[in-house]
Amino acid sequence: MNNTITLNVAKEFSPTPGFRTKDEGPFPAVDFRDKLLFPKLKDAIENDDILLVDLDGSSGYGTSFLEEAFGGLIRVCHLRYSDIEVHLKLKSEDDPSYIDEIKGYINDANNN
Amino acid sequence: MMRIITRIAILVTTFVLGWVIGLFVENWSWFVFSNEVSLIDVIALVITTTIGIYVADVIQGNLDSKRVEKDIIFGQFNYVEQYLSELRSEVAKHETDGTVDVMAKIGGCRKFWSKIVNMIQEKYEIDLQKERINPNEFITLNQLCTTTPIVGSEDDSVLARNGIVTYNDTRKNEIFTEIDRIRMIIIDLKLLINQKS
Numbered sequence: 001m002n003n004t005i006t007l008n009v010a011k012e013f014s015p016t017p018g019f020r021t022k023d024e025g026p027f028p029a030v031d032f033r034d035k036l037l038f039p040k041l042k043d044a045i046e047n048d049d050i051l052l053v054d055l056d057g058s059s060g061y062g063t064s065f066l067e068e069a070f071g072g073l074i075r076v077c078h079l080r081y082s083d084i085e086v087h088l089k090l091k092s093e094d095d096p097s098y099i100d101e102i103k104g105y106i107n108d109a110n111n112n
Numbered sequence: 113m114m115r116i117i118t119r120i121a122i123l124v125t126t127f128v129l130g131w132v133i134g135l136f137v138e139n140w141s142w143f144v145f146s147n148e149v150s151l152i153d154v155i156a157l158v159i160t161t162t163i164g165i166y167v168a169d170v171i172q173g174n175l176d177s178k179r180v181e182k183d184i185i186f187g188q189f190n191y192v193e194q195y196l197s198e199l200r201s202e203v204a205k206h207e208t209d210g211t212v213d214v215m216a217k218i219g220g221c222r223k224f225w226s227k228i229v230n231m232i233q234e235k236y237e238i239d240l241q242k243e244r245i246n247p248n249e250f251i252t253l254n255q256l257c258t259t260t261p262i263v264g265s266e267d268d269s270v271l272a273r274n275g276i277v278t279y280n281d282t283r284k285n286e287i288f289t290e291i292d293r294i295r296m297i298i299i300d301l302k303l304l305i306n307q308k309s
Contacts, residue, residue: 016212018275020260025211025275059212060219062258064272095222097248 004050004089007040010057020064029068037069038077044087045079055092055099063101070102071109081110115309118171178309181235185305188228189298195220196291203257203279203287210275214257222250232301236308243304249297253290256283 009017013036014027022028037053044051055061073079073088084106092098199217229247232238240247257279261267269283279287 016216018215019211019258019272019277020262023274024260024272058219059216060222062211062215062218062260063255064258064260065215067259095219095226097222097226097251100248101251 002047002049004052005040005044006052006054007036008054008057010054012036015057016059017061017065019062020068024064029065029072032065033069033072033077038073038079041073041079041084041088045083049087050089051087052089052091055090056094061098066098066102067105067108071105074106074109075112081106115175118175182305185228185231185235186302188224188231189302191224192221192228193295193298195224196294199257200288200291203284207276207278211258211272211277212275214277218250218254218257222254225250228301232305236305238304238308243301245297245301249294253287253294256287256290 009032013032016027017029017032018025018027020029022030041051043049073084074081090099090102195217199214199221202213202217226247229240229245232245233240238245256270257277258270260270260272269280271278
């Protein structure tokens with residue numbers, strides 16, 4: 001592994017992330033995934049880097065947001081589970097339970 | 113444990129003191145009045161008094177410190193309960209004020225719950241599994257409130273449009289039941305913490 005690149009959701013996307021799609025309201029998961037998460041993770045995979053997604057500092061994350069953003073990496077962006085497992089790291093000191101939750105959504109997307 | 117030892121010590125001390133005073137009162141002839149004061153007696157009296165005050169101060173300080181710790185933890189519970197009440201009111205409306213409100217209230221609950229679980233593990237060494245305390249207690253509530261359907265699905269339990277969320281009656285009842293379940297857990301946990309010294 002070369003470098004660790006940090007993506008802070010609250011600072012680089014929004015401190016108030018929304019739901020799943022643009023129709024549902026502001027700051028949807030699809031925007032976060034397509035504009036930030038997927039391009040940065042793709043770069044990290046290609047350059048053998050680590051992408052550290054920092055979840056702290058936001059008001060909270062809905063299930064739809066987490067499922068669409070992270071599960072969508074496999075379901076929509078067609079990344080390989082093994083690549084995500086190696087190159088994506090999560091940080092959530094405010095509420096560490098988000099980490100297990102997100103891993104669950106990635107696993108579910110991989111198994112379906 | 114410390115509280116029990118302190119109580120026993122106070123009881124024994126009070127009993128012995130009462131007994132000794134009783135003996136003196138009964139036998140006034142034991143008292144001898146003299147105009148001489150022994151230096152050793154004065155020093156012993158000063159040292160005994162100082163130690164007494166110091167020990168009382170330390171024990172009281174220790175008890176105060178533990179009380180403050182518990183008050184801090186109960187304060188965190190108050191935040192969680194406040195968020196739960198606000199969430200219940202929000203979900204009960206025909207249309208919520210906004211997706212952001214719902215998310216922020218559950219997010220607030222989750223942050224404070226995480227803090228509480230860490231604090232009680234650290235301060236009281238509570239076995240979470242034994243006491244059935246789940247650090248991920250709010251995941252189900254989060255799923256009930258914020259799982260909008262994947263595109264193409266006909267599920268209308270939770271619908272969000274332009275930042276406004278609506279829940280059907282079945283989902284509302286599921287959310288209220290889950291909130292009540294968490295409230296019961298909070299009551300049990302408060303009692304458990306209160307019993308800890």
